[in-house]
Amino acid sequence: MRNRFHSLCPYFAMFPESFVERWIHELTQPGDTVLDPFCGRxxxxxxxxxxxxxxxANDINPVAYCITRAKTNPPSLSAVRRRVTLLEKCYVSHDWDLDAASLPEFFSFAYHGETLRQLLFLRRQLKWGGSNVDCMVAAVVLGALHGESHRSPSYLSNRMPRTISTKPAYSVRYWRERQLVAPQRNVFAVLRRQLAYRYVSQIPPATATVRLGDMRELHRIRPKIRAHCVITSPPYLDITNFEEDQWLRLWFLGGPPRPAPGRISRDDRLETPDRYWRLVADMWRVLGQVLGEGSRVVVRIGGKNLRPKQIIEGLEGTAVFSTRTVRLISHEESPIRKRQTPSFRPGPVGLAYEVDCVFSVA
Ligand SMILES: C[S@@+](CC[C@H](N)C(=O)[O-])C[C@H]1O[C@@H](n2cnc3c(N)ncnc32)[C@H](O)[C@@H]1O
Structure with a gap:
């Protein structure tokens, strides 16, 4: 059975587990250290x-950090259940009337009034940055915050994609035109159901080191990292803006109640090849400092109007910034088969394929 924590919360451009499993199996031994500087989910x-x-693991986006930390540092099921019970006991619906009324119009279309008040309460109460238990509760809410709720009672919002949060004006228009009304959901009940479902899977015996921040600072982690293998995927050239696509989840974690691209990362959607390859060069610079001898690097990368040959040359060309001897061992191209949100985000496909490159670093 697929481990149910993998799908705790989706993320745009996420790796399939099989991809990571294959490379860990081929390139590492038990006990080796595997690093992802752009870890996403x-x-x-x-x-x-x-x-x-x-x-x-490292990522600059708090959504990515929260989900990754929750699944790689999971508390016991009983501890999370106790916390949910305590939270529910402390919740008083009308305390949240004013906060709910002061939110932009989007929220009254996206959520039933009671659901929204519960979300506001949890948003204030959860200390997800400091406690592993609260981090798990927050991550489960993030996974349920929006989705195709007409198909599943596990989603809290009016009909939305699960992978990304659509923009406010577009969403309101979509719901108005179709007369779609937000479903009434009890967040505590959804949390309990979700926890029971996820914890059927075994949690791993060890925990990971997870960092929130720019990967350019990774070499500062103490004790110093000595990675045997990197499996990663930097943002693609001119494809998506993770802050914009995750704006509603970022709001739940304490951010503003609207999309605010550029607030967190300067690298999310680099539009020119020049700026893009500078980001990749920075990645190599950091990897040069944290990789052990004889290590391997697997990079999945793509970009609008970038041909596979250009991608491979770009990766090889920027590898000099690692100041190590880097050799391309293999590469594979895979076409992008389906868009993740076709009915909600019409428009040109833009990206035709991505390339997986494997390097050895001496
Ligand atoms: C293609 S996604 C990675 C998806 C991931 N492989 C998964 O399975 O979910 C790229 C990630 O890079 C992160 N990112 C963007 N700029 C960054 C930076 N300067 N430092 C660290 N992470 C960054 C984004 O937040 C995003 O999560």
């Missing part, structure tokens, strides 16, 4: 732990 570190490796 944490597929690499979580799969590494499941396979008896050590894991280090």
């Amino acid at each position: 944490g597929t690499t570190p979580y799969q590494a732990l499941l396979m008896g490796r050590q894991a280090v």
